[in-house]
Amino acid sequence: MLIGAHVDPTDPVAEATARAADAVQFFLADPQGWKAPQPRADAEQLRTAGVDVYVHAPYVVNVATGNNRIRIPSRKLLLAHAKAAAAIGAKGLVVHGGHVNAGDDPATGFDNWRKALAYAQEAGGFGLPVLIENTAGGDNACARRLDSLARLWDAIGDHEVGFCLDTCHAHAGGEELLGLVDRVKAITGRIDLVHANNSKDAFGSGRDRHDNLHGGTIDPELLVTVIRAAGAPVIVETPGGTTGQSDDIAFLRAQLGAETSV
Numbered sequence: 120m121l122i123g124a125h126v127d128p129t130d131p132v133a134e135a136t137a138r139a140a141d142a143v144q145f146f147l148a149d150p151q152g153w154k155a156p157q158p159r160a161d162a163e164q165l166r167t168a169g170v171d172v173y174v175h176a177p178y179v180v181n182v183a184t185g186n187n188r189i190r191i192p193s194r195k196l197l198l199a200h201a202k203a204a205a206a207i208g209a210k211g212l213v214v215h216g217g218h219v220n221a222g223d224d225p226a227t228g229f230d231n232w233r234k235a236l237a238y239a240q241e242a243g244g245f246g247l248p249v250l251i252e253n254t255a256g257g258d259n260a261c262a263r264r265l266d267s268l269a270r271l272w273d274a275i276g277d278h279e280v281g282f283c284l285d286t287c288h289a290h291a292g293g294e295e296l297l298g299l300v301d302r303v304k305a306i307t308g309r310i311d312l313v314h315a316n317n318s319k320d321a322f323g324s325g326r327d328r329h330d331n332l333h334g335g336t337i338d339p340e341l342l343v344t345v346i347r348a349a350g351a352p353v354i355v356e357t358p359g360g361t362t363g364q365s366d367d368i369a370f371l372r373a374q375l376g377a378e379t380s381v
């Protein structure tokens with residue numbers, strides 16, 4: 120099982136080495152901004168370093184919203200990040216499930232997702248798997264609770280799209296972790312990546328504050344149970360820099376019996 124971390128984008132391979140990580144995830148542009156990603160000088164190194172690369176799309180991307188001034192740039196930016204991620208050999212592009220505004224019909228969000236995927240297909244495809252991630256908050260989110268996720272997959276399941284399960288988001292979002300993998304797979308048929316994070320906040324709080332695996336409000340053993348059941352590559356998005364993330368990776372590797380490939 121590949122285990123890695125979300126790292127600073129300046130030198131991801133060095134960050135992987137510093138953490139004894141098999142995989143890295145990073146942003147290709149400001150996560151709070153609308154700038155298109157630029158080609159990376161280290162593209163060849165990233166493709167050949169033997170470290171699995173995942174890219175996280177900016178947080179501003181919301182292809183579900185009924186606000187066209189957000190929705191249209193979001194689907195363009197998502198496609199741009201997908202092409203840039205494919206160019207560095209990334210295994211997947213993670214994007215949050217998004218949401219509609221208060222008072223809007225959630226059905227429009229699921230339909231807007233379908234339109235975004237059709238738009239990308241007409242433009243030649245993403246070029247790599249796009250992994251929709253469950254989110255922690257919001258009453259109108261497309262992928263917070265599993266009832267919404269089921270409606271989302273009804274709308275987009277014909278398209279080739281994957282799923283990223285974030286344990287902090289599930290817990291804070293109000294989904295019980297015990298048995299969660301089976302309940303998710305009954306909807307999506309797949310889990311392509313796990314974001315292994317503890318939560319600083321209580322079950323169902325709707326807040327998105329990650330903690331190290333031994334911190335927070337989730338029993339670390341329960342996290343391990345979920346990760347083992349998912350059987351997918353794991354990325355920790357935990358605080359504490361190199362030390363905090365190295366400890367989290369080492370804990371998971373020991374618990375899961377996985378060996379480092381670095």
Ligand SMILES: [Zn+2]
Pocket residue numbers: 252285314356
């Ligand atoms: Zn995450």
